[in-house]
Amino acid sequence: MAATESQHRIAFVDHAVDIGGAEKSLTELVKRLDPNEFCPVLLHSNNAKWLADGSWGEFTCLPVFGPTQLLEKKRTEVGRGLLRSLADMSASAGPVFSIWRGLMRAEADLVHTNSLKCHLLGGLAARLAGRPLVWHVRDILTAQEGLNLLKRAAMSFKPRIIAISSAVAQQFADLPVTVTLIANGVPLDKFSPGPPNPQLQAELGLAPEDEVLCVVGRLTPWKGHTTLLEALSLAAPRHPHLKLMIVGEVAFWENSYERELKDKIDDLGIAGRVIWTGFREDVPELLRLCDIFVLPSVDEPFGRVLVEAMGVGKPVIGTNSGGVPEIIVDGETGLLVPPKDAEALAEAIEQMLSDPLQAQQMGEAGLNRARDLFDADRVADQVQDVYREVLAAN
Ligand code: UDP
Numbered sequence: 001m002a003a004t005e006s007q008h009r010i011a012f013v014d015h016a017v018d019i020g021g022a023e024k025s026l027t028e029l030v031k032r033l034d035p036n037e038f039c040p041v042l043l044h045s046n047n048a049k050w051l052a053d054g055s056w057g058e059f060t061c062l063p064v065f066g067p068t069q070l071l072e073k074k075r076t077e078v079g080r081g082l083l084r085s086l087a088d089m090s091a092s093a094g095p096v097f098s099i100w101r102g103l104m105r106a107e108a109d110l111v112h113t114n115s116l117k118c119h120l121l122g123g124l125a126a127r128l129a130g131r132p133l134v135w136h137v138r139d140i141l142t143a144q145e146g147l148n149l150l151k152r153a154a155m156s157f158k159p160r161i162i163a164i165s166s167a168v169a170q171q172f173a174d175l176p177v178t179v180t181l182i183a184n185g186v187p188l189d190k191f192s193p194g195p196p197n198p199q200l201q202a203e204l205g206l207a208p209e210d211e212v213l214c215v216v217g218r219l220t221p222w223k224g225h226t227t228l229l230e231a232l233s234l235a236a237p238r239h240p241h242l243k244l245m246i247v248g249e250v251a252f253w254e255n256s257y258e259r260e261l262k263d264k265i266d267d268l269g270i271a272g273r274v275i276w277t278g279f280r281e282d283v284p285e286l287l288r289l290c291d292i293f294v295l296p297s298v299d300e301p302f303g304r305v306l307v308e309a310m311g312v313g314k315p316v317i318g319t320n321s322g323g324v325p326e327i328i329v330d331g332e333t334g335l336l337v338p339p340k341d342a343e344a345l346a347e348a349i350e351q352m353l354s355d356p357l358q359a360q361q362m363g364e365a366g367l368n369r370a371r372d373l374f375d376a377d378r379v380a381d382q383v384q385d386v387y388r389e390v391l392a393a394n
Helices: 021-031 080-087 089-106 116-129 144-157 166-172 198-203 225-238 252-268 283-288 304-311 342-354 356-373 376-392
Strands: 008-014 038-045 060-065 110-113 133-137 160-163 179-181 211-216 242-247 274-278 292-294 316-319 334-337
Touching (some): 008 089, 008 116, 021 304, 089 116, 110 116, 110 376, 133 376, 166 179, 211 225, 211 304, 225 342, 242 283, 292 304, 304 316, 304 356, 316 342, 334 342, 342 356
Parallel strands (some): 008 038, 038 060, 211 292, 316 334
């Protein structure tokens, strides 16, 4: 779609191939931009599977990234790996030039980068193109080298930073850059309370008397599935109908993690209690099947899935780590436990199972909190205010 004279062209840069919370959140934002004011253009990977659902169909999408070793590096390798690659101009020059060319072709007025590597590569391209830059920072960098690199780039590119939680924002606390805290937005019209679908329940082998725990997310070690499996085996003896539904798939470089989880399930003797769904498009429907939603992750930057479960009215258990305590009010909308602590997690699960009324009240309070703070419409308004400020200042 061509921009009109009154519209500002916002170029979004995201190199991801698979869908994650960053891409879901970006899609919900773009759908809500005021068309009188903003015209989005997406610069993306030419094998971006996350665009397959057609959500971006009405917008201009320019494939600018081919598969390169540089872009396929893991988040934990962004420190040393990318430093090495930046030193090696042949690895980073290609993507930077492609983004720059995309920005010129899109006649971008503002560049909004949506992934860690794009903050660096897209940031440099925006600098070369002389365009104002917004970094939507969605990561907690546990490796000091990676964080140092990101901070150095922030000092050089001077982006306006949107951080998805205070835990993310505080990484920049010692820098003279403007950071605005804006939570991720969830479409609460899709994630809403409703009865479980009996057909889906039967397809997944769930019986009406089952007590169902659910975790949704990429199968990657920091999401903490192993802790949840241990907690399940601790709680299982007192709860013969306790089941766990694991929703999500493994990223291509982490196939060994799925094997590790399956071995763990066998070792713990809980194979009959675990349902693997793989990647699913019908997360709202699946959430309605569960009694308790659990996200046992470590250093979670935000955790969209918690808000999605809250939107469906479910009580949630998360960890006292990363941005999660900003979503869950402990004892009110759910329970917080220390990360990597299977015993504490099992206790929290048992507390909810033993007091369904309290669990239901937490679910209701969580739904209200989700509506107050994390609705996608509200969040899109906040982001557009940032664009207006940045455009006015340039
Ligand atoms: N998701 C999905 N299907 C799956 C697994 C995950 O649609 O099988 C979605 C999930 O509903 C959520 C997003 O992927 O919207 C994951 O976001 P989150 O912030 O929880 O995790 P991230 O991927 O950013 O680490």
